[in-house]
Amino acid sequence: MVQCPSCARRSEPCLVCPQCGGPLPAETDGFTALGLPPKLVIDLDELERAYHTISRRIHPDHFVASPPDVRAASLKGTALLTRSYRILRDSISRGIYWLELKGDKLSESNNRVPAELAELVFEVQEQLAELRASRDQSGDQSKGLAANMLHVRQDLDIAMNRALDELNGNFRRWDSGAASEASLRGELKAVLARIAYLRTLIRDVDRELETVEAA
Amino acid sequence: MARIVGIDLGTTNSLIATMQGPQPRVIPDPETRQTLLPSVVAYSPEGEVFTGEEAIKREPHLSVERDGAVATVGFPGGGEGAVIRSVKRYMGLDNADLAPADRNRYTFADLSGPVVRFKVGDRVLTPPEISAEILKALKKRAEAVLQEKIDQVVITVPAYFNDGQRQATKDAGLLAGLQVERLVNEPTAASLAYGLQKMASGRVAVFDFGGGTFDVSILSVKDGIFEVLATHGDTHLGGDDIDRAVVDFTFDGLPDLPRTDRHIWNTVRLLAEDAKKILSFQAGVAFELKLPGKTLELKLDRADLERLAAPFIDRTIESCRHALKDAGLQSSDIDAVVLVGGSTRMPLVRRRVQEFFGREPLCSIDPDQVVALGAAVQAGILMGTQGDMLLLDVVPLSLGIETIGGVVERLVFRNTTIPTSVSEMFTTAVDNQTHVDIHVVQGERELAKDCRSLARFKLGPLDPKPAGMPRVAVTFLIDANGILNVMAADEETGRGHMVDVKPSYGLTDEEIERMLEEAIDYGEADIAERLMITARNDAEQILAAVAKQMRDHGGLIDDQERRQIDEMAALVDQARKEDDREKLAALVEELNQLTTPFAERIMDEAIKQALEKKTVQELS
Structure with a gap:
């Protein structure tokens, strides 16, 4: 239970006092902060509305003349709210956060190429190497290679969209409670690892394409 | 009002x-x-x-x-x-x-x-x-x-x-x-x-x-x-x-x-x-x-x-x-x-x-x-x-702390809505350390020396304890004015206090400009430098660990093995002073393999001793 610094009444941890509407100094998870149920499928408009509504209630701009403990609750509560909103707004960070809430995390040291991506990764690396090697050569050749690279870039987008679809599928299965948590967690980790890998590849390719464009 | x-x-x-x-x-x-x-x-x-x-x-x-x-x-x-x-x-x-x-x-x-x-x-x-x-x-x-x-x-x-x-x-x-x-x-x-x-x-x-x-x-x-x-x-x-x-x-x-x-x-x-x-x-x-x-x-x-x-x-x-x-x-x-x-x-x-x-x-x-x-x-x-x-509103520049080897760990990314806060756990690196130095930087580069120093402060005094035991949670809060506030609390005692953070100095526009431009231009060079620092840290860790094990468990190793390990350790020590990351990584791997049998023997010994203790306890 948390005590409200404005009305001194106690309530369950959340950011807006249900009794008086003032800011509460609570430490909550991101879903609770935004007043949402702990579900992975989120309607982004609804999320934004929740963020704006709660911001209007507890933002420090509304407590300039309030006592220090109310101001502190407003500041901390708003910081937690904005951080939670940022995490939940993006499905990838939401997935990673979900794992954290389950006491798990996406291992950073795992750089193995996900099996489903092996072929694509090989192609991207090969094309990147060719493009880099052609930097000093004639314009025509590197233009041709850049065009190939653009095709690869589209393949990467397709793979990314597929992975994001899978992520959303996984989210739906968590929410429905149909499958076992252990299998869902393994699946979530695998698809997030694949997304992380694809993101790095896309960044590398974009950087290379920008270099070509600049030259 | x-x-x-x-x-x-x-x-x-x-x-x-x-x-x-x-x-x-x-x-x-x-x-x-x-x-x-x-x-x-x-x-x-x-x-x-x-x-x-x-x-x-x-x-x-x-x-x-x-x-x-x-x-x-x-x-x-x-x-x-x-x-x-x-x-x-x-x-x-x-x-x-x-x-x-x-x-x-x-x-x-x-x-x-x-x-x-x-x-x-x-x-x-x-x-x-x-x-x-x-x-x-x-x-x-x-x-x-x-x-x-x-x-x-x-x-x-x-x-x-x-x-x-x-x-x-x-x-x-x-x-x-x-x-x-x-x-x-x-x-x-x-x-x-x-x-x-x-x-x-x-x-x-x-x-x-x-x-x-x-x-x-x-x-x-x-x-x-x-x-x-x-x-x-x-x-x-x-x-x-x-x-x-x-x-x-x-x-x-x-x-x-x-x-x-x-x-x-x-x-x-x-x-x-x-x-x-x-x-x-x-x-x-x-x-x-x-x-x-x-x-x-x-x-x-x-x-x-x-x-x-x-x-x-x-x-x-x-x-x-x-x-x-x-x-x-x-x-x-x-x-x-x-x-x-x-x-x-x-x-x-x-x-x-x-x-x-x-x-x-x-x-x-x-x-x-x-x-x-x-x-x-x-x-x-x-x-x-x-x-x-x-x-x-948002914070215009990322905020991070300097970690081992001068690498920046980014805590708040640029364009994050303010107010915002992030908490980080700090501990000690050596036994009986009573203070932890924290260096906060602002900027988009990988290395602290390329970012703008924002503030330095000391956590403490901490009670003398073995390395890694004290746990101090530090909260970095950027208020609605875009100004950093730092709070620290000892996890064990719950003792909290505001940390007085004195800004190092302001950032020049040229610097911010340069930092951002260079973050784009030198992205690759930064990453290479960062990888080299990580490889050096790995090498130092393994050298320290091997030296300690040879000292503590000298009885589990014969002369020839000792000579081989010493030679390899000397090579790693040499390579960490040079700039060839791949060579250093390869030598560290070799040293790792060379010491594996020795490490296994240490492990066996430890298990044996633990079992013996247990037996004694069960008997008594």
């Missing part, structure tokens, strides 16, 4: 505004009716302080008589005491940041310290003290007009101001006897002024090109909520730079004009500023400069000016590109473009902005006043008179 007023503390001009009923109004000087107060401060040899036009009179210059576009320049005037212009450029700066041009222009005291200090007669003044004089003049003006005491204010700052520059602005308010209730970013303030008129909604780009700074902010404006999506800018890019280019061009064209004479230089600078303004309406301008014994003609046409200004305007457009990218938008997604700042009066600027965003920019609110009007609206929000309006 007491009145809160809004102040635009500008590089060139400053203004004060307040809500009057539902509308914000700029408060003019009660005598001159002027709304703009030139941000110029003069100190007479007797110690008197002058601001605005009164201060400008005291600048060394030649008397100028104007008749239309013809200026006749005569005898020298002013020049006594010290006159400081554009002090905003020096807010939150370190002496090392001063350019040679600054040192030619002003006299500085004590160049060794971390803060810029101007030498004014026998006084030494910091930029916040000088800015405070401008704030005091505005406060006096408002009190005279409103007939009430004013001590609560909102002050605007460039969105791209860093922590040190914001802190310096807050300090200036304090020194002027004002309570700074909020620092608001200038482009965001401008969006409030337009938003109040319902002239800009949806996705809004604010292009703020002032006398000394440039900012661009991309906002989403919806149901009274003004949410900044991304901001970019340059705290040392403004109309001043264009004036200076015009001055250089003028001197280049008139070899007879002595560049080193302060009176003449200042006069040419004033004329350049005038010429720039006139060329917004005319195609050409000419001034006659009458010097003792000769008359020189200063001529400039719009094409010259545009050629001189183009490189600076290119940089503003580049910033727009960055901001859009960070907001995840295309220029076609923007519903309204707002122009702010005197420099947006230049036709070339308007053309380029229109070209980039593909739509005609809004400029119906006076670009010199719009920021002050917005500051008054924000003051109204704080007073609770603006209904549902709420501003959600």
